[in-house]
Amino acid sequence: MxxxxxxxxxxxxxxxxxxxxxxxxxxxxxxxxxxxxxxxxxxxxxxxxxLEELAALIPTEKVIxxxxxxxxxxxxxxxxxxxxxxxxxxxxxxxxxxxxxxxxxxxxxxxxxxxxxxIDPARDIETIDIELALADLETVGRRRDRLEKELKSADKALLARARALAPVLATVADHLQEGRPARALDLSGEQWALLRDLHLLTAxxxxxxxxxxxxxxxxxxxxxxxxxxxxxxxxxxxxxxxxxxxxxxxxxxxxxxxxxxxxxxxxxxxxxxxxxxxxxxxLGLRTFFTAGPKEIRAWTFRAGATAPEAAGVIHTDFQKGFIRAETYHVDDLIALKTEQKVREAGKLRQEGKEYRVKDGDVIFFKFNN
Ligand SMILES: Nc1nc2c(ncn2[C@@H]2O[C@H](COP(=O)(O)OP(=O)(O)OP(=O)(O)O)[C@@H](O)[C@H]2O)c(=O)[nH]1
Ligand SMILES: [Mg+2]
CATH class of the missing domain: 3.40.50.300 (P-loop containing nucleotide triphosphate hydrolases)
Structure with a gap:
């Protein structure tokens, strides 16, 4: 996406x-x-x-x-x-x-x-929704045309995929015909994955x-x-x-x-x-922080990312050489005021490769060069 x-x-x-x-x-x-x-x-x-609250508690040169x-x-x-x-x-x-x-x-x-x-917000929203749904119907229609050929294919993988996709496309088409957006459909993760490369507007x-x-x-x-x-x-x-x-x-x-x-x-x-x-x-984006005397900085990661993936946002070397993440939550620092107290309260954690980073984590990455 x-x-x-x-x-x-x-x-x-x-x-x-x-x-x-x-x-x-x-x-x-x-x-x-x-x-x-x-x-x-x-x-x-x-x-x-x-960010401002962090900067008020940790002296630093700049905030990004x-x-x-x-x-x-x-x-x-x-x-x-x-x-x-x-x-x-x-x-x-x-x-x-x-x-x-x-x-x-x-x-x-x-x-x-x-x-x-x-001025009529409900009508205006509907006008846009209808155009997006019509555009999607066309996309789905074109895909179904191609699917006809794929369903006769000798290529087994292609055939299996086409067979899985056909009923999903039929459901989506019916749904769009009723003027409803694709995102309102109740589909499985696998079914959504089959639809991904259609880039449906209403999804x-x-x-x-x-x-x-x-x-x-x-x-x-x-x-x-x-x-x-x-x-x-x-x-x-x-x-x-x-x-x-x-x-x-x-x-x-x-x-x-x-x-x-x-x-x-x-x-x-x-x-x-x-x-x-x-x-x-x-967009499914979340924020973690790095904080030191040079800079306090917010970084973007995708919800669900692991610690090495988050490290990779800063530098690919951080991800490749990832050893561990020393982390505490920004709210703990705001409550306890100093990193020393955060440590004493046992709120500073050592997290490994499997750790899923949370929004608001303040992280120090340890890595091999
Ligand atoms: N009174 C008022 N006028 C606004 C407001 N927002 C935008 N306008 C006016 O509405 C007109 C259109 O604003 P735009 O921001 O160009 O609208 P747009 O949605 O980008 O329009 P298109 O690019 O043509 O689709 C301008 O004359 C704006 O000054 C608002 O909050 N109040
Ligand atoms: Mg405009």
């Missing part, structure tokens, strides 16, 4: 506004491995309070966040799956993302045109982004309520953002100005922070 978050939605709902706010947050720029790959792809630091990639995809219109509005090209961009951040317009403003003439996880106006920042928007109902039905997460306000916050020069602005808006942190964290977690 590609490890990026695709910003998807109808035209003019605020996708690019949110994207540019995401990529223009220049806070502590020199400390972030931050860059914009091209106008539509941005690498964004993942906000993590635990981990990052996640966002892609701004142009709006899909009804008929996109038939190529309407360069739909095929935009759908291809969605195919390359790991999770869909579906931006839904939840603000009234007569000056900003809505493609369908009114991707989704998180909904309610683009509200300032009045809606307190969660009172009736539009947001509708999005939450849809999301609850799918078990999807919802993030509330005021795109316009976030864009203004992102342009402020100093942390002090940002803090004052947030307080005025009644926000504990920018909505973008939640979007970034939800996107990161939704």
């Amino acid at each position: 590609p490890l990026n978050v695709g910003i998807v939605g109808l035209p003019n709902v605020g996708k690019s506004t949110i994207f540019s706010a995401l990529t223009s947050v220049q806070a502590d720029a020199e400390n972030y491995p931050f860059c914009t790959i091209d106008p539509n792809v941005g690498i964004v630091p993942v906000p993590d309070r635990r 966040s981990t990052t996640v990639e966002f892609v701004d995809i142009a709006g899909l219109v009804r008929g996109a799956s038939n190529g309407e509005g360069r739909g095929n090209q935009f759908l291809a961009h969605i195919r390359e993302t790991g999770i869909i951040a579906h931006v839904v317009r939840c603000f009234d403003n007569d000056d900003i045109t809505h493609v369908d003439g009114s 991707k996880p989704v998180l909904y982004v309610c683009n509200v106006d300032e009045a809606g920042l307190d969660g009172s928007s009736p539009y947001e309520r509708i999005v939450r109902e849809v999301a609850a039905g799918e078990g999807a997460e919802v993030v509330r953002i005021c795109g316009q306000l976030e864009a203004e916050i992102a342009l402020l020069e100093s942390d002090e100005e940002r803090a004052a602005f947030l307080e005025d808006a009644g926000l504990a942190e920018p909505g973008l922070a939640q979007l970034i964290r939800s996107g990161f977690a939704g």
